[in-house]
Amino acid sequence: MTTAARSDAKPYHHGALRASLLARAAEVVAEQGLEALTLRGLARDLGVSHGAPNRHFRTREDLLAALAEEAATQACEATLSAMAEVGDDPWVRLNAMGRGYLKWALENRPLFRVFTHPDVSRFADESLVARMQELDSLVAETVRETQATGRHPHVHPELLNLYTTAVPWGIAMIVDHPGYEASRLNMDIDEAVAQLIELVVPIAGR
Amino acid sequence: MTTAARSDAKPYHHGALRASLLARAAEVVAEQGLEALTLRGLARDLGVSHGAPNRHFRTREDLLAALAEEAATQACEATLSAMAEVGDDPWVRLNAMGRGYLKWALENRPLFRVFTHPDVSRFADESLVARMQELDSLVAETVRETQATGRHPHVHPELLNLYTTAVPWGIAMIVDHPGYEASRLNMDIDEAVAQLIELVVPIAGR
DNA sequence: CTCAAATGTAGGCGTTGTCTACATGTTGCG
DNA sequence: CGCAACATGTAGACAACGCCTACATTTGAG
Numbered sequence: 036m037t038t039a040a041r042s043d044a045k046p047y048h049h050g051a052l053r054a055s056l057l058a059r060a061a062e063v064v065a066e067q068g069l070e071a072l073t074l075r076g077l078a079r080d081l082g083v084s085h086g087a088p089n090r091h092f093r094t095r096e097d098l099l100a101a102l103a104e105e106a107a108t109q110a111c112e113a114t115l116s117a118m119a120e121v122g123d124d125p126w127v128r129l130n131a132m133g134r135g136y137l138k139w140a141l142e143n144r145p146l147f148r149v150f151t152h153p154d155v156s157r158f159a160d161e162s163l164v165a166r167m168q169e170l171d172s173l174v175a176e177t178v179r180e181t182q183a184t185g186r187h188p189h190v191h192p193e194l195l196n197l198y199t200t201a202v203p204w205g206i207a208m209i210v211d212h213p214g215y216e217a218s219r220l221n222m223d224i225d226e227a228v229a230q231l232i233e234l235v236v237p238i239a240g241r
Numbered sequence: 242m243t244t245a246a247r248s249d250a251k252p253y254h255h256g257a258l259r260a261s262l263l264a265r266a267a268e269v270v271a272e273q274g275l276e277a278l279t280l281r282g283l284a285r286d287l288g289v290s291h292g293a294p295n296r297h298f299r300t301r302e303d304l305l306a307a308l309a310e311e312a313a314t315q316a317c318e319a320t321l322s323a324m325a326e327v328g329d330d331p332w333v334r335l336n337a338m339g340r341g342y343l344k345w346a347l348e349n350r351p352l353f354r355v356f357t358h359p360d361v362s363r364f365a366d367e368s369l370v371a372r373m374q375e376l377d378s379l380v381a382e383t384v385r386e387t388q389a390t391g392r393h394p395h396v397h398p399e400l401l402n403l404y405t406t407a408v409p410w411g412i413a414m415i416v417d418h419p420g421y422e423a424s425r426l427n428m429d430i431d432e433a434v435a436q437l438i439e440l441v442v443p444i445a446g447r
Numbered sequence: 448c449t450c451a452a453a454t455g456t457a458g459g460c461g462t463t464g465t466c467t468a469c470a471t472g473t474t475g476c477g
Numbered sequence: 478c479g480c481a482a483c484a485t486g487t488a489g490a491c492a493a494c495g496c497c498t499a500c501a502t503t504t505g506a507g
Contacts, residue, residue: 048472048485068360070276075463084487086465091485095464152359154274157419164420190436193425197412198440205411206403213363214370219399230396234404254454254503281494290456292496297454301495 053091055081060102065145069152074098096158099149103159106143106150111170113139125180126238132174133203133232140207141224148211151204174200181236202235251288259297261287266308271351275358280304305355306364312349312356313369317376319345331386332444338380339409339438346413347430354417357410380406387442408441 049055059080063072074095075085092098117135121127140147149155159167178196182188187195209215220227233239255261265286269278280301281291298304323341327333346353355361365373384402388394393401415421426433439445 046472052485068363070360073463074465085463086467086488087486089465089486093465148359151414153354153418154276154360157274167420187440190440191428191433194433194436195440197415197426198408198437201411201415202404202407203411204415205407205409208357208414209403209407209410212359214373222397227397227400230400231404234393234396234401252503258454279494280496291494292457293455295496299496 049081049083049087052081052083052087056088056091056098057101057105060098061145061149064102064149064152069099069149069154072099099155100158100160100163102146103150103155104163106146107159107163107167109143109146110136110139110150111166114170124238124241125177125184126186126236127241129174129177129181129199130232130236130238132177133199133236134228137203137207137232138224138228140203141210141228144207144211147207151208171200186236199235202231206231255287255289255293258287258289258293262294262297262304263308263311266304267351267355270308270355270358275305275355275360278304302364305361306366306369308352309356309361309365310369312352313365313373315349315352316342316345316356317372320376321379330444330447331383331390332392332442333447335380335383335387335405336438336442336444338383339405339442340434343409343413343438344430344434346409347416347434350413350417353413357414377406392442405441408437412437 056077059077060072063076063080072095074088074092078085078088088098092101114132114136117131117138118128121131175196178199179192182190182192182195190198210217210220262283265283266278269282269286278301280294280298284291284293294304298307320338320342323337323344324334327337381402384405385398388396388398388401396404416423416426
């Protein structure tokens with residue numbers, strides 16, 4: 036189908052090739068899986084030569100790392116901004132973080148799928164890993180505070196932390212997995228997210 | 242014990258190439274990721290020619306499907322046999338299924354990683370999908386029974402089911418993810434699994 | 448024993464990632 | 478303005494890969 040710019044003469048330079056590569060890459064991963072993502076395929080889709088992507092991503096792994104970076108940035112931002120909107124009660128804060136993270140994951144499935152993909156996060160660079168660990172530490176600290184105020188006091192702290200973080204992660208993964216019928220979740224997304232997180236960090240009486 | 246079972250001279254036939262391919266493939270996926278899995282690489286590792294794997298798996302996807310099949314079979318078996326060891330109380334049954342599944346996942350991480358891998362389960366054939374859906378139905382039915390006897394009665398049934406299944410899945414995914422320090426979980430695995438599942442389906446007083 | 452089926456080998460074709468040399472726009476600076 | 482450095486895209490090469498076909502060797506049923 037040769038999607039090249041049919042109208043006028045195609046300019047020598049694409050203009051925004053790096054951003055276009057990232058956008059198209061997220062689409063391809065979401066639609067056909069990570070294995071279907073090829074630099075040459077992206078180049079074809081965007082109407083440039085097969086070597087052009089090399090100017091922006093020296094290797095395929097560099098492209099994946101950039102995708103993961105973008106996704107992780109958004110996920111952190113969603114989690115932290117949700118936290119910033121509530122007060123100091125650790126239960127309420129933890130609940131808000133869970134809702135913010137899960138809602139972002141459900142509303143940005145292509146990007147979520149990218150950065151949870153085991154073969155993408157493997158290529159994450161240092162700055163990304165550091166940022167994710169910062170978020171993990173914040174969550175772990177908040178989990179500790181909830182436990183100190185009576186949440187499952189008899190459970191090993193690391194296990195409680197694992198359980199708490201596993202729920203948004205697992206839910207998003209399952210809903211995102213091929214084979215899950217999205218029709219099962221044709222309810223209001225905010226209500227669904229609230230009900231789900233309430234199971235993990237109940238804040239009904241607060 | 243065939244004529245040239247083992248000796249200095251390499252026999253013309255490998256003898257158990259199909260099983261060896263699957264075993265080595267699970268190792269490679271676990272150690273280097275799915276992208277590092279190549280048919281030619283497996284052939285080299287096993288000392289056969291690059292075309293030999295083609296006799297057993299016509300395409301690379303066929304190999305992945307066989308891997309997923311093996312993993313799903315084991316996961317189902319672990320879940321169902323755990324369920325068979327307890328009585329009829331749906332809470333106890335659901336708890337046992339969760340423990341059986343999670344324990345299997347934690348003790349068979351390479352295989353678990355294979356069949357939860359988004360680009361592997363994509364290649365699952367019909368029989369595998371059918372078997373997995375059978376297990377899902379059984380879990381969903383048990384979740385419904387627990388809810389009918391007082392477990393989170395005000396939550397949307399599909400959401401409760403999602404939450405319940407997400408926990409073992411998410412925990413195993415997180416522990417399995419690159420970057421998680423396994424040292425955090427240097428406790429008895431049965432005790433850890435029991436504490437985790439108890440958070441989801443408490444059976445303390447039963 | 449005979450011979451067909453099963454299994455492994457060898458080579459070829461097209462695609463991919465990535466390197467290098469070259470071409471073409473863009474920009475900073477006198 | 479002119480022009481040199483730079484950024485970006487093109488084109489060709491190479492090795493590795495999946496997968497196909499032709500051929501070689503072993504196994505096993507009759």
